[in-house]
Structure formats: C-alpha cells, structure tokens
Amino acid sequence: MPDPMRSYLDFEKPIAELDSKIDELRALAASGSDIGDEVARLEDKSRQSLDELYATLTPWQKTLVARHPQRPHCLDYVNALITEFTPLAGDRKFAEDQALVGGFGRFRGESVCVIGQEKGATTESRLKHNFGMARPEGYRKAVRLMEMADRFGIPVISLVDTAGAYPGIGAEERGQAEAIARSTDACLQLTVPNVALVIGEGGSGGAIAIATANRVLMLEHAIYSVISPEAASSILWRDGTKAQEAATNMKITAQDLLRFGVIDGILKEPSGGAHRDPDAMITTAGNAIALALDELRPLDGKVLRDQRRQKFLAIGRRLG
Incomplete structure (x- = not known):
C-alpha cells in the first residue's frame, strides 16, 4: 500500500x-x-x-495543488526562515485573529516584519486559524504591524495563503471591507521595502490586503484570483459544477499573471509540487525573498512608495 x-x-x-x-x-x-x-x-x-x-497541469489542477493539505503553510516558512521570531497579537480595538499571524524577527540577520495567513495543518489548528480566513481584526492587526515596521525602518514580508477574507455576519458587522481597504492602503503607504509571496491560494481582497507590495512573487502552482472558481461558476452560470471552466477562463495561474504583469516572478516548485519536498521549497522561497530585498534595500523611502503605487496603477491601465 x-x-x-x-x-x-x-x-x-x-x-x-x-x-x-x-x-x-x-x-x-x-x-x-x-x-x-x-x-x-x-x-x-x-x-x-x-x-x-x-x-x-490545467488551471483547475493547479487550484487543487495550491489547496493541497500537505503543502507548506505560513508558519512552516516562518519557523524555517525567521530566527528570533516574536509574534504580536491583537488589533488594539477588538480581539486577536489567529487566521493572520504576524510579528518581528530576523531574516538572514536582518530585522523584518512578517505577516501571513495560516490555514493550519490539522483539524485542531485549522479551526484555531479559521482556515486562514481573516476577520477585520486580523487586517487591523496587519495595519498595526506595518505601521510599526515603517516607523522603525523594518522591511515587511507577506506570506499569502487564503481562500479569502472571512464572510461571516460578525465580520461584516465589524467592517470587513473597511479593514481590508485600510490594510491595502497601509501597504501602499510604506516607505520600507515589502515583498509578498503567494504560497498557496491568493484569494480576493483577503490576499491583496497584505500583498500590495513592491515585489509580488508566486509559487509555480499557486493561484491568485478575485474570486474562487467555484464562486465564479455559481455567479456566472448558476452552476457550481463548472468550476473547472471558470478556473481556465479566469486566468488565475502564476504563468498567466506573470504574462499580464500582475506578479513579478515565479518560484519553481519541486517535482510534484511544494508538498513533496517542503524543505527545498522553503529554501527556494528564502533565496527569492532575499534577492528581492537586496534589490529594494538601496532605494529611498519615497522612491519605494512611488514605485509601488505606479506598479499597481499600471496593472489597472493594462487590464482596464
């Protein structure tokens, strides 16, 4: 067997x-x-x-690989790449949200702020982290950490892996959309380098809230989209069984997004996907993040902010 x-x-x-x-x-x-x-x-x-x-692989097959339960998650990358990591909790307004983890540590000797969505690897941890779907307090925590990083001149690393922001009634009552918008704006306002890496699913505003970065990288078999294929299928065709067709038409793969200029680079995965050799994948990710930070580090704060803004405005002009 x-x-x-x-x-x-x-x-x-x-x-x-x-x-x-x-x-x-x-x-x-x-x-x-x-x-x-x-x-x-x-x-x-x-x-x-x-x-x-x-x-x-077809776009739908890549979607399944991106969601593979054994794929390395945010905390796997943090534990392997970040030393002296000190997680910080709470948004100072309502509560702590463990779907979005964040804190400060050292990446190859340099102080960094790390923010990421954690899906969990076991039933218990998935429930604890709400399957990586953050509530408003998670995004307000992200804003708090980014503002702190900016104040002390510390680069920000974002690890993106979420099906989307949590759509529950309580989350909407507490201002989910506003929290996502403010988190996205906090990314745009940074005068320090920020690098985002989509390690699994980059779902909707839940992803862009921490992925509005100077450099946006994706794993080879990750996906990044405004909506899930299943939800798009239900909305467009009133038929949830057409998710495979939706995945193909939505252009959600790293290869499509690089061609459109939405992302800046693709990280090759081990044969058979990141879950078959997590250590090798995490090493590759660490090297890519280090290279991106090396390229951004010499730039002035105003240049970093202007470059980031122009990057996202250009995406809108190209695809609008």
Whole structure:
C-alpha cells in the first residue's frame, strides 16, 4: 500500500498506483527477494510520470495543488526562515485573529516584519486559524504591524495563503471591507521595502490586503484570483459544477499573471509540487525573498512608495 502519509489528488491516480507497486516491491526486497533493479526501474518511471503530469497541469489542477493539505503553510516558512521570531497579537480595538499571524524577527540577520495567513495543518489548528480566513481584526492587526515596521525602518514580508477574507455576519458587522481597504492602503503607504509571496491560494481582497507590495512573487502552482472558481461558476452560470471552466477562463495561474504583469516572478516548485519536498521549497522561497530585498534595500523611502503605487496603477491601465 502507498505510504499513508502521502495524500494523492484525483488526477494523480496513475502516480498513486505506481507508488503502491513500488512499496509492495520494497516490502518483498526487505524480505530478501532480489528485485532491486525492478524497484529502481519503477521509481524512475514514477518520477518521469510525475514530471510529465505536472508540466501540463490545467488551471483547475493547479487550484487543487495550491489547496493541497500537505503543502507548506505560513508558519512552516516562518519557523524555517525567521530566527528570533516574536509574534504580536491583537488589533488594539477588538480581539486577536489567529487566521493572520504576524510579528518581528530576523531574516538572514536582518530585522523584518512578517505577516501571513495560516490555514493550519490539522483539524485542531485549522479551526484555531479559521482556515486562514481573516476577520477585520486580523487586517487591523496587519495595519498595526506595518505601521510599526515603517516607523522603525523594518522591511515587511507577506506570506499569502487564503481562500479569502472571512464572510461571516460578525465580520461584516465589524467592517470587513473597511479593514481590508485600510490594510491595502497601509501597504501602499510604506516607505520600507515589502515583498509578498503567494504560497498557496491568493484569494480576493483577503490576499491583496497584505500583498500590495513592491515585489509580488508566486509559487509555480499557486493561484491568485478575485474570486474562487467555484464562486465564479455559481455567479456566472448558476452552476457550481463548472468550476473547472471558470478556473481556465479566469486566468488565475502564476504563468498567466506573470504574462499580464500582475506578479513579478515565479518560484519553481519541486517535482510534484511544494508538498513533496517542503524543505527545498522553503529554501527556494528564502533565496527569492532575499534577492528581492537586496534589490529594494538601496532605494529611498519615497522612491519605494512611488514605485509601488505606479506598479499597481499600471496593472489597472493594462487590464482596464
């Protein structure tokens, strides 16, 4: 049987069957059977099949990969890349929102402010972090942290991974739209470098609220959209089953968005997606963030702010 720790998506069924066969042969080899060559042959075939499959993913398949439960999440990146991390809680107005985590630490020796959406990896942690869907207090916390970072000249790193801002009644009553708008404005007002990395889902205003950055990067199989494919399908066709068609038409992949100038770069994922080699993915992300900060660090605060504003105005002119 395949390793129970592995989780295969529906379109990965051929890979799952190969891996199952490999596991069976490994068990036989462990009992003394001389079948090492056959195991090696099947392993090569599995790797090749995985490479070929992931080289031709459809937008809907990329959506499924972006949502994979074993994909590295915000806190995985923080724990691996940020030393002396000190999380800060609360918006100083209403409450603490654990869907959006933030604090200060050191990235390769430099002080940084880190803000990100955490989906959680277990049932308990998903409930704790509300599946990465922040309420108004989460975005007001982000504003508080960004203003603090700006005051002390500390760069901001945003890790984006959310299906969208939480749409509950309480969140709307407490001013969800206003909180998102103020968080977006806080990004635009920064006079320090800010770099955003979409590590999974970049959903709607919930993402843009912390991703209005000098450099916006995306993982190869991440998605970034104004609405989920399922919601778009329901609105446009009154048919939630057309999500695959919606995903294709919405141009939500990193490759499409780079072509349109919405993002600035794509980070290649390990073969089979970030979840198959989280350590390698996190290392790649760290290198990309470091490079972006190196490019932005020499720029004056006014130049950084003007560059960021012009970047987003240009997107509107191109796509308007």
